[in-house]
Amino acid sequence: EVKKQGKNGFRFFSPELDAQLLEKIELEGDLRKAVERGELVLYYQPQFRAGDQQLVGVEALTRWKHPTRGLLSPGVFIPIAEETGMIYELGTWVMLEACRQMREWQAAGGPLIPVSVNLSTQQFHQPNLAGYIRRILGESGLEAQYLELEITESMMMDADVSTGTLHDLNEIGVRISLDDFGTGYSSLNYLKLFPIHKLKIDRSFIRDITFNDDDKAIVSTIISMAQHLNMEVIAEGIETKEQLDILLDKNCKEIQGYYFSKPLPADEVRASFFMQHRHAN
Numbered sequence: 001e002v003k004k005q006g007k008n009g010f011r012f013f014s015p016e017l018d019a020q021l022l023e024k025i026e027l028e029g030d031l032r033k034a035v036e037r038g039e040l041v042l043y044y045q046p047q048f049r050a051g052d053q054q055l056v057g058v059e060a061l062t063r064w065k066h067p068t069r070g071l072l073s074p075g076v077f078i079p080i081a082e083e084t085g086m087i088y089e090l091g092t093w094v095m096l097e098a099c100r101q102m103r104e105w106q107a108a109g110g111p112l113i114p115v116s117v118n119l120s121t122q123q124f125h126q127p128n129l130a131g132y133i134r135r136i137l138g139e140s141g142l143e144a145q146y147l148e149l150e151i152t153e154s155m156m157m158d159a160d161v162s163t164g165t166l167h168d169l170n171e172i173g174v175r176i177s178l179d180d181f182g183t184g185y186s187s188l189n190y191l192k193l194f195p196i197h198k199l200k201i202d203r204s205f206i207r208d209i210t211f212n213d214d215d216k217a218i219v220s221t222i223i224s225m226a227q228h229l230n231m232e233v234i235a236e237g238i239e240t241k242e243q244l245d246i247l248l249d250k251n252c253k254e255i256q257g258y259y260f261s262k263p264l265p266a267d268e269v270r271a272s273f274f275m276q277h278r279h280a281n
């Protein structure tokens, strides 16, 4: 491993780097056992209609209850899972659990809203993704319209392959959203060609939107482009009332962010957001 050491050049190892590497190797080993030991858990972040703050969806976000390190965030272990190929096993657990949970909520009288699941590049490019998704839906009993797959712009670089995959997914009836929109390299032409239901405006454009006119212009443009292309649009990472007011002013229809709710464990989502939907029996 080579680590850049500023303008003085390179060093081949250092105590810190050794420690980092060791930690990574250790986490890798732990992650192999995490799925079967039931250490992974899904949190769900609610998504709301901006106008009346009605719940319109939830995004499943994976956490790892590590036996000694506590609750680990996906930024720590998803890259390891991707590098080692464990992403398939982890991804299957996530997909099944998210669908199963949504089905359970619906059966208990919860709202009929979709659950969004993030896909890694390898998952998106696995052969016969649509067949795989169909099996997941069959196994969990969830109807296709209540599953939304989140992909990113970079996954669509190979336009021919992506078009085929997206059309197959469209055919089985799941929804597709384009996550972190604006940070990748989408050709606007692809947006026209691909069957994508929703753009998720990346939170880096929202963060400074109250004082950065460039961000404001970009967000405004994405929103109106989505409308013209007949796509839904959701803004990620809203933390303040001021940010919300600007988005409302720009006619953004859906929002997700700490201002409304952090990602929550399943039982808290149910307790906080589903009560008004409970069946009378």
Ligand code: C2E
Binding pocket: 045, 060, 061, 062, 073, 074, 075, 078, 094, 118, 119, 120, 150, 179, 180, 203, 236, 237, 238, 239, 256, 257, 258, 259, 263
């Ligand atoms: P993402 O898909 O863009 O998910 C949104 C991330 O932004 C989440 O971080 C969420 O907690 C965070 N967030 C939401 N609202 C706010 C806000 O108002 N302020 C700030 N500062 N952050 C906010 P999280 O849960 O740490 O996930 C990070 C990324 O890890 C996700 O980004 C997603 O790309 C990836 N990820 C999470 N779960 C999975 C999974 O099951 N599979 C795969 N392949 N990737 C996953």
Ligand code: MG
Binding pocket: 059, 118, 150, 179
């Ligand atoms: Mg996402």
Ligand code: MG
Binding pocket: 118, 119, 150, 179, 180
């Ligand atoms: Mg994502």
Ligand code: MG
Binding pocket: 179, 180, 200, 202, 203, 236
């Ligand atoms: Mg995102």
